[in-house]
Amino acid sequence: MIHLLKGSLGTGILAMPNAFRNGGLAFSLLATIIVGFVCTHTVQILVNSSRLLCRRTRTPALDYAETAQAAFETGPKSIRRYASAAKLFLNSCIVATYYCTSVVYVVFIASSVKQVGDYYTPPDETKWDIRVYMVIFMVPLCMLSLIRKLKYLVPFSALSNVFIILSFCITLAYIFTDMPPLSERSNLASPIQIPLFFSTVIFALEGIGVVMPVENSMKNPSHFLGCPGILNLSMVLIVGLYAVMGFFGYVKYGDDTEGSVTLNLPIKEVKAQVVKILIAAAIVCTYGLQMYVPTQIVWSGLQRYVDDKWHCVAESGFRVGIVFISVAVAAAVPNLGPIISLVGAVCFSTLGLLCPAIIETVTYWDEGLGAGRWRLYKNTVIIIFSLFALIAGSYTSILEIIQAYG
Template sequence: MSDFVIQPYFAGTGALGIPHALSRSGWVGLFFLLLSAAMAQFTSCLLIRCLYHPSYSRLESFSDIGYATFGRIGWSVSIGFSQVFLLSTSILYVILAGDNLPVLLYSFTGAQIDRKVCIWILAAAIGLPFVMVRNMRDVSFMSCFSSMATFCLLLIVTVSSTSDFKETVTHAHHDWAIPRNIPITFSTFTFSYCGNIIFPHLEASMREPNSWSKVMFVATFVITLIYVIMGFFCYLVYGDAALVPIYKNLPTAAQNVAMIVVTIHVFLTVPMYLYVFTMSVESWIGLLPHDRQKAATACESSSLLRYPTLIRTIVRIIEMVLCATVAVLVPYFGEFTNLIGTLTGELLTFVLPCMFWIKLSWHQGNHFERTACIFVMLIGIFCAIFGSIDAVTAIVKTLESHGAH
């Protein structure tokens, strides 16, 4: 069950960008996809080990590890990038579903509804379960259904793309390697494996936390298998014409089914990301149970904290409105994915976990762990720098091209 809970934090929108990433890097991208998977597995296990460092009782979150290692600066960097990633990923999901819904409504009903209106409808629909979520077990329950949607998506895209094999493969152009695009391609893969900021909460909700490394290995293996299958067949069939999201290459009927599955996935996944995001926000204002006594002492005269359920509901509605507003203003799914992957994904997935472990457990580790840590951290820094440059350049070009039209 636990591996099904972990999978939605990886798979889904990540899988939709894999074929396009391969079209930018060539077949060598499959090697970097496997490398990214191995690095993500390694850093996720290091991160959980940092939670149980002997000098502390079990730390609760990614930002707690940052504070334990580098004090206030470590906490600020960790919480800053974590919150940006969680919120921007939620926005990315809303952008994706917001692009799908008008097309689906027109295909099945003939109704032409503006994309902006669809986004606000989605925000209202997603906001209802998000407001009602009480704890991590609630969102873990939703993640099981989200995993099923992911496997359905894999089946639809793979079967439909292979059915086009004879018609398109002879015209498809493939490259073995395009070195210039490897940093941004690697960042796309990184985004597809970025879940470290949620893992401490998932590990805490497990019945057997000691099984984390085994559960994580199974989840990473299954997800990588999904990525490799979808990436290989779609790049083989469509070559450098592979679009993002990949279902745009499919025939209309298959495309509509894929969009339905993806939209369901969004409904089930956004509340999970936003819940972890809002845990920090609600903690800051004293709405979490372990913070209420502290907040009540500091704000005894405040009437707001006397109604925690009302305040929590208002806070979550504001967060959902923020997601919808940005999704309306930033309608570029592919470019947004690359930017999130480079600016936050590399740091959260590879760089910061390695820095935490080096500071806390360098002397307890063996030679392999130390070498691997340095290797992973350097790759993360390199791809973050050059991938960010490429991502920003791509967004500027997209904005200019849309402005010209």
């Protein structure tokens, strides 16, 4: 349960008030619960499909990409030749999702620290541009990205958890102090903003990348699903926390809500400054873990082209290069809100909604899709919703970025 909570509780929860700003109070509250239910369901169907495919292929355990490959290999004959492509596509989605999230991390760190830096900069001196902070933080980010063994990242992850919990507590204290009446906030935002709401919520809620490793490592996997089950308990808690943060955060700050609610905290107060520094430190500490999975996937495919005596140097260069690229992309678009929406629309809607629905449909195609082919119709609805989030969310996010920097 702790692993699942860690996988879903992070910087995304701090973007929930901004999501509610793009949806409106009443609409966002209802839609957050619905999206939470859909995200939980897609995890369930992914795990159930993986278990069935393990029995079918007589394999002890399958990760996400291997589940997709097995589904196509044992599915309808007409699509079996695409099994390797399915695995490659899933691994590419995972890599893109983690690397795009690392860009969000860079913007988040720089935005938080810049506010504190600007406050303490004398009036007669020029305030540093946000890109300067990005370059400064490249040094610790590169150092963390060079850690190649997961066990050495554990202390940083633990420290990050402490920082995040402290930040959440102080942020909630600010939110629940002197809140304006609900009547001052809109219950339904403009239709053009709705895609941004869905993209941000999907970004915040989706932690599907940790699901298969957690389920595969459990001593009693039967406790993962079912009622109540580890998954359902975790998701109820996660959705509840996200709804509370989003609802009351938007009530507190209204249309002035930033991409991260911590950016709304009064910079003149020491507690608020502590929150901004803590949350930046928490993300820095998480960066190495964030980069671990995609780097392992990509480097395992690249290392065969490198001479053995150059492996260490080449891998180090690759890891540092990824940090440089992340900072370069973040510097090009240093606006947190549209980036979160764009990553949620493109990456998490594909990885968390589209792919599980396709995998379940292919897995059960020959065995039967249920009475009246209900699985097919249900998954078709999920696929349509994911494509809506992908296309509309991407379009709206790109428009915002163009308006801001065009």
